[in-house]
Amino acid sequence: MRPVLFSLAGVDVTGYGVSKALAALAAGWLLARELQRRGYDRELAYPLTMVAALAGFAGAKLYYLAENAQSLTAMDFGGMGFTWYGGVIGGTIGVLVLSRRHAIPKGTMAAMAAIPLAVAYGIGRLGCLLAGDGTYGRPSDLPWALSFPEGVVPTLERVHPTPAYEALAAFAIALLLWRLRDHLVPVALFAVFMVLEGLARFLVEMVRINDRVLLGLSQPQLWSLGLVVVGFALLLRARRDSARRVRGPVGLVEKPQPATQAA
Numbered sequence: 639m640r641p642v643l644f645s646l647a648g649v650d651v652t653g654y655g656v657s658k659a660l661a662a663l664a665a666g667w668l669l670a671r672e673l674q675r676r677g678y679d680r681e682l683a684y685p686l687t688m689v690a691a692l693a694g695f696a697g698a699k700l701y702y703l704a705e706n707a708q709s710l711t712a713m714d715f716g717g718m719g720f721t722w723y724g725g726v727i728g729g730t731i732g733v734l735v736l737s738r739r740h741a742i743p744k745g746t747m748a749a750m751a752a753i754p755l756a757v758a759y760g761i762g763r764l765g766c767l768l769a770g771d772g773t774y775g776r777p778s779d780l781p782w783a784l785s786f787p788e789g790v791v792p793t794l795e796r797v798h799p800t801p802a803y804e805a806l807a808a809f810a811i812a813l814l815l816w817r818l819r820d821h822l823v824p825v826a827l828f829a830v831f832m833v834l835e836g837l838a839r840f841l842v843e844m845v846r847i848n849d850r851v852l853l854g855l856s857q858p859q860l861w862s863l864g865l866v867v868v869g870f871a872l873l874l875r876a877r878r879d880s881a882r883r884v885r886g887p888v889g890l891v892e893k894p895q896p897a898t899q900a901a
Contacts, residue, residue: 654790657765662691664761665754672750678742686736687754693732700728729755749824752831753815759835760808767801775800775845798845807838826876832869836862 670683737747766773770789775798777783783796811834819827840862848856855863 654765654769654771657761657768658691661758661761661765662687665690665758668754668757669750672753676746676750678740682740686733686751689732689736690729690751694729696728743824745824745828748828749819752828753812753819756808756812756815756831756835760805760812763801763805763808767799767805773801773846774798775803775842776847778845800842800846803842803845804838807842808835811835811838823876823880825872829869829872829876832865832872836865836869840866 666684666687669687670680673683674680733747733751734744737744770786770791770793772789772791774784774786774793777795778798779796780798782799782802784799785796786793811831814834815827815831818830822830840859843856843859843862846856846858848858851857852860
Protein backbone atom coordinates (compact mmCIF):
# COMPACT_ATOMS: atom_id res chain seq x y z
CA MET A 639 0.00 0.00 0.00
CA ARG A 640 1.18 3.54 -0.72
CA PRO A 641 -0.44 6.26 1.40
CA VAL A 642 1.96 8.80 -0.18
CA LEU A 643 2.43 8.44 -3.93
CA PHE A 644 5.11 11.12 -4.29
CA SER A 645 6.17 14.52 -2.98
CA LEU A 646 6.00 17.72 -5.01
CA ALA A 647 7.80 20.83 -3.73
CA GLY A 648 7.73 19.37 -0.25
CA VAL A 649 4.02 18.56 -0.39
CA ASP A 650 2.96 14.92 -0.13
CA VAL A 651 0.56 13.75 -2.82
CA THR A 652 -1.48 10.95 -1.29
CA GLY A 653 -3.25 8.07 -2.94
CA TYR A 654 -6.32 9.01 -0.92
CA GLY A 655 -6.35 12.57 -2.30
CA VAL A 656 -5.67 11.48 -5.87
CA SER A 657 -8.51 8.96 -5.71
CA LYS A 658 -10.94 11.66 -4.60
CA ALA A 659 -9.84 13.95 -7.45
CA LEU A 660 -10.23 11.11 -9.99
CA ALA A 661 -13.63 10.23 -8.52
CA ALA A 662 -14.85 13.81 -9.02
CA LEU A 663 -13.51 13.96 -12.59
CA ALA A 664 -15.10 10.63 -13.52
CA ALA A 665 -18.42 11.60 -11.95
CA GLY A 666 -18.40 14.95 -13.77
CA TRP A 667 -17.68 13.32 -17.13
CA LEU A 668 -20.43 10.73 -16.71
CA LEU A 669 -22.92 13.33 -15.49
CA ALA A 670 -22.13 15.57 -18.48
CA ARG A 671 -23.03 12.68 -20.82
CA GLU A 672 -26.31 12.10 -19.02
CA LEU A 673 -27.24 15.79 -19.00
CA GLN A 674 -26.64 16.01 -22.73
CA ARG A 675 -28.52 12.77 -23.41
CA ARG A 676 -31.56 14.06 -21.55
CA GLY A 677 -31.53 17.47 -23.21
CA TYR A 678 -29.88 19.59 -20.51
CA ASP A 679 -26.78 21.77 -20.63
CA ARG A 680 -23.77 19.49 -20.16
CA GLU A 681 -21.80 22.43 -18.73
CA LEU A 682 -23.82 22.04 -15.54
CA ALA A 683 -22.05 18.77 -14.82
CA TYR A 684 -18.95 20.05 -13.08
CA PRO A 685 -20.69 22.69 -10.93
CA LEU A 686 -23.11 19.96 -9.82
CA THR A 687 -20.26 17.56 -9.18
CA MET A 688 -18.29 20.16 -7.24
CA VAL A 689 -21.28 21.03 -5.06
CA ALA A 690 -21.98 17.33 -4.45
CA ALA A 691 -18.34 16.67 -3.56
CA LEU A 692 -17.99 19.63 -1.21
CA ALA A 693 -21.34 19.04 0.48
CA GLY A 694 -20.60 15.31 0.65
CA PHE A 695 -17.20 15.81 2.28
CA ALA A 696 -18.69 18.33 4.71
CA GLY A 697 -21.51 15.96 5.63
CA ALA A 698 -19.14 13.00 5.96
CA LYS A 699 -16.71 14.92 8.18
CA LEU A 700 -19.40 16.47 10.38
CA TYR A 701 -21.08 13.13 10.92
CA TYR A 702 -17.73 11.50 11.74
CA LEU A 703 -16.88 14.21 14.27
CA ALA A 704 -20.30 13.96 15.90
CA GLU A 705 -20.09 10.16 15.98
CA ASN A 706 -16.66 10.24 17.66
CA ALA A 707 -17.15 13.35 19.79
CA GLN A 708 -16.02 11.58 22.97
CA SER A 709 -12.63 10.49 21.63
CA LEU A 710 -11.52 13.11 19.09
CA THR A 711 -7.85 13.85 18.47
CA ALA A 712 -6.14 16.49 16.31
CA MET A 713 -5.77 13.88 13.54
CA ASP A 714 -9.56 13.54 13.28
CA PHE A 715 -9.81 17.11 12.00
CA GLY A 716 -7.41 16.44 9.13
CA GLY A 717 -7.73 14.65 5.81
CA MET A 718 -8.84 11.33 7.28
CA GLY A 719 -11.99 10.39 9.11
CA PHE A 720 -15.17 10.48 7.05
CA THR A 721 -18.46 8.62 7.35
CA TRP A 722 -20.00 7.48 4.08
CA TYR A 723 -23.66 7.93 5.02
CA GLY A 724 -22.94 11.48 6.23
CA GLY A 725 -21.49 12.08 2.78
CA VAL A 726 -24.59 10.66 1.11
CA ILE A 727 -26.83 13.01 3.10
CA GLY A 728 -24.68 16.09 2.50
CA GLY A 729 -24.14 15.38 -1.20
CA THR A 730 -27.82 14.70 -1.81
CA ILE A 731 -28.86 17.98 -0.19
CA GLY A 732 -26.29 19.93 -2.20
CA VAL A 733 -27.30 18.43 -5.55
CA LEU A 734 -31.04 18.85 -4.94
CA VAL A 735 -30.59 22.52 -4.06
CA LEU A 736 -28.56 23.21 -7.19
CA SER A 737 -30.81 21.13 -9.48
CA ARG A 738 -33.85 23.07 -8.29
CA ARG A 739 -32.07 26.29 -9.17
CA HIS A 740 -31.62 25.00 -12.74
CA ALA A 741 -35.19 23.64 -12.97
CA ILE A 742 -34.16 19.97 -13.23
CA PRO A 743 -36.84 17.66 -11.74
CA LYS A 744 -35.65 15.85 -8.61
CA GLY A 745 -36.34 12.39 -10.02
CA THR A 746 -34.47 13.12 -13.23
CA MET A 747 -31.54 14.59 -11.33
CA ALA A 748 -31.39 11.55 -9.07
CA ALA A 749 -31.42 9.18 -12.04
CA MET A 750 -28.64 11.09 -13.80
CA ALA A 751 -26.55 11.05 -10.63
CA ALA A 752 -26.90 7.32 -9.88
CA ILE A 753 -24.19 5.98 -12.19
CA PRO A 754 -21.69 8.80 -11.47
CA LEU A 755 -22.24 8.24 -7.75
CA ALA A 756 -21.56 4.52 -7.99
CA VAL A 757 -18.39 5.00 -10.06
CA ALA A 758 -17.11 7.81 -7.84
CA TYR A 759 -17.72 5.74 -4.72
CA GLY A 760 -15.82 2.81 -6.19
CA ILE A 761 -12.82 4.98 -7.09
CA GLY A 762 -12.88 6.57 -3.65
CA ARG A 763 -12.81 3.18 -1.94
CA LEU A 764 -9.75 2.23 -3.98
CA GLY A 765 -8.12 5.33 -2.49
CA CYS A 766 -8.94 4.02 0.98
CA LEU A 767 -7.30 0.73 0.04
CA LEU A 768 -4.13 2.52 -1.14
CA ALA A 769 -3.99 4.59 2.02
CA GLY A 770 -4.60 1.69 4.39
CA ASP A 771 -6.84 4.03 6.33
CA GLY A 772 -8.18 1.45 8.77
CA THR A 773 -11.45 0.72 6.97
CA TYR A 774 -10.36 -2.84 6.28
CA GLY A 775 -12.00 -5.89 7.78
CA ARG A 776 -11.35 -8.69 10.20
CA PRO A 777 -8.33 -11.01 10.14
CA SER A 778 -8.50 -13.52 7.31
CA ASP A 779 -6.46 -16.33 5.78
CA LEU A 780 -8.14 -16.09 2.37
CA PRO A 781 -5.77 -15.96 -0.63
CA TRP A 782 -6.63 -12.31 -1.33
CA ALA A 783 -6.28 -11.11 2.28
CA LEU A 784 -3.82 -8.22 2.70
CA SER A 785 -1.72 -6.63 5.40
CA PHE A 786 -1.10 -2.88 5.65
CA PRO A 787 2.30 -2.44 7.33
CA GLU A 788 2.75 1.06 5.89
CA GLY A 789 -0.87 2.15 6.01
CA VAL A 790 -2.14 5.23 7.78
CA VAL A 791 -3.59 2.74 10.27
CA PRO A 792 -0.97 -0.02 9.98
CA THR A 793 -1.50 -3.71 10.60
CA LEU A 794 0.84 -6.64 10.03
CA GLU A 795 -2.04 -9.08 10.25
CA ARG A 796 -3.67 -10.22 7.01
CA VAL A 797 -7.22 -8.89 6.88
CA HIS A 798 -10.20 -8.68 4.56
CA PRO A 799 -9.51 -5.83 2.05
CA THR A 800 -13.05 -4.52 2.46
CA PRO A 801 -12.44 -1.29 0.48
CA ALA A 802 -11.70 -3.52 -2.52
CA TYR A 803 -14.95 -5.42 -1.93
CA GLU A 804 -16.90 -2.17 -1.86
CA ALA A 805 -15.15 -0.86 -4.97
CA LEU A 806 -15.96 -4.01 -6.94
CA ALA A 807 -19.58 -3.88 -5.79
CA ALA A 808 -19.86 -0.19 -6.74
CA PHE A 809 -18.49 -0.79 -10.25
CA ALA A 810 -20.82 -3.76 -10.74
CA ILE A 811 -23.78 -1.62 -9.63
CA ALA A 812 -22.74 1.14 -12.04
CA LEU A 813 -22.59 -1.37 -14.93
CA LEU A 814 -26.04 -2.74 -14.10
CA LEU A 815 -27.52 0.76 -13.87
CA TRP A 816 -25.96 1.61 -17.23
CA ARG A 817 -27.81 -1.34 -18.78
CA LEU A 818 -31.08 -0.37 -17.08
CA ARG A 819 -30.99 3.38 -17.69
CA ASP A 820 -33.22 3.26 -20.79
CA HIS A 821 -35.62 0.72 -19.31
CA LEU A 822 -36.63 2.31 -16.00
CA VAL A 823 -38.28 5.60 -15.13
CA PRO A 824 -35.88 8.03 -13.41
CA VAL A 825 -37.12 7.47 -9.86
CA ALA A 826 -36.92 3.69 -10.27
CA LEU A 827 -33.34 3.86 -11.54
CA PHE A 828 -32.19 5.78 -8.48
CA ALA A 829 -34.22 3.46 -6.25
CA VAL A 830 -32.37 0.45 -7.67
CA PHE A 831 -29.09 2.22 -6.89
CA MET A 832 -30.18 2.79 -3.30
CA VAL A 833 -31.26 -0.81 -2.76
CA LEU A 834 -28.13 -2.34 -4.27
CA GLU A 835 -25.71 0.06 -2.58
CA GLY A 836 -27.42 -0.51 0.75
CA LEU A 837 -27.28 -4.29 0.36
CA ALA A 838 -23.63 -4.19 -0.70
CA ARG A 839 -22.57 -2.15 2.32
CA PHE A 840 -24.69 -4.30 4.66
CA LEU A 841 -22.95 -7.46 3.44
CA VAL A 842 -19.45 -5.96 3.57
CA GLU A 843 -20.08 -4.89 7.16
CA MET A 844 -20.28 -8.57 8.11
CA VAL A 845 -16.49 -8.75 7.84
CA ARG A 846 -15.75 -5.20 9.00
CA ILE A 847 -14.54 -4.39 12.52
CA ASN A 848 -17.11 -1.71 13.40
CA ASP A 849 -18.84 -1.98 16.77
CA ARG A 850 -22.29 -3.56 16.95
CA VAL A 851 -24.83 -1.10 18.35
CA LEU A 852 -28.30 -2.66 17.96
CA LEU A 853 -29.54 -6.23 17.45
CA GLY A 854 -26.04 -7.34 16.56
CA LEU A 855 -25.82 -4.79 13.74
CA SER A 856 -23.29 -2.01 13.27
CA GLN A 857 -24.33 1.59 12.69
CA PRO A 858 -23.44 1.41 8.97
CA GLN A 859 -25.64 -1.68 8.68
CA LEU A 860 -28.56 0.18 10.23
CA TRP A 861 -28.07 3.03 7.76
CA SER A 862 -27.78 0.48 4.95
CA LEU A 863 -31.11 -1.07 5.92
CA GLY A 864 -32.65 2.40 5.90
CA LEU A 865 -31.27 2.97 2.40
CA VAL A 866 -32.76 -0.33 1.23
CA VAL A 867 -36.17 0.43 2.76
CA VAL A 868 -36.33 3.88 1.16
CA GLY A 869 -35.22 2.39 -2.15
CA PHE A 870 -37.95 -0.24 -2.10
CA ALA A 871 -40.51 2.43 -1.14
CA LEU A 872 -39.48 4.49 -4.16
CA LEU A 873 -39.72 1.43 -6.41
CA LEU A 874 -43.26 0.72 -5.19
CA ARG A 875 -44.21 4.35 -5.73
CA ALA A 876 -42.79 4.31 -9.26
CA ARG A 877 -44.70 1.11 -10.04
CA ARG A 878 -47.93 2.55 -8.62
CA ASP A 879 -47.56 5.78 -10.59
CA SER A 880 -46.86 3.82 -13.78
CA ALA A 881 -49.95 1.63 -13.26
CA ARG A 882 -52.06 4.71 -12.60
CA ARG A 883 -50.99 6.27 -15.88
CA VAL A 884 -51.88 3.07 -17.76
CA ARG A 885 -55.31 2.70 -16.12
CA GLY A 886 -56.30 6.29 -16.68
CA PRO A 887 -58.33 8.57 -14.41
CA VAL A 888 -61.17 6.08 -13.86
CA GLY A 889 -58.96 3.10 -13.14
CA LEU A 890 -59.54 1.36 -16.48
CA VAL A 891 -57.87 1.39 -19.85
CA GLU A 892 -60.27 3.28 -22.07
CA LYS A 893 -61.37 1.55 -25.27
CA PRO A 894 -60.92 3.58 -28.44
CA GLN A 895 -64.23 4.83 -29.90
CA PRO A 896 -64.99 4.18 -33.59
CA ALA A 897 -64.59 7.24 -35.78
CA THR A 898 -67.85 8.84 -37.04
CA GLN A 899 -68.32 10.65 -40.33
CA ALA A 900 -68.94 14.33 -40.19
CA ALA A 901 -72.42 15.33 -41.28
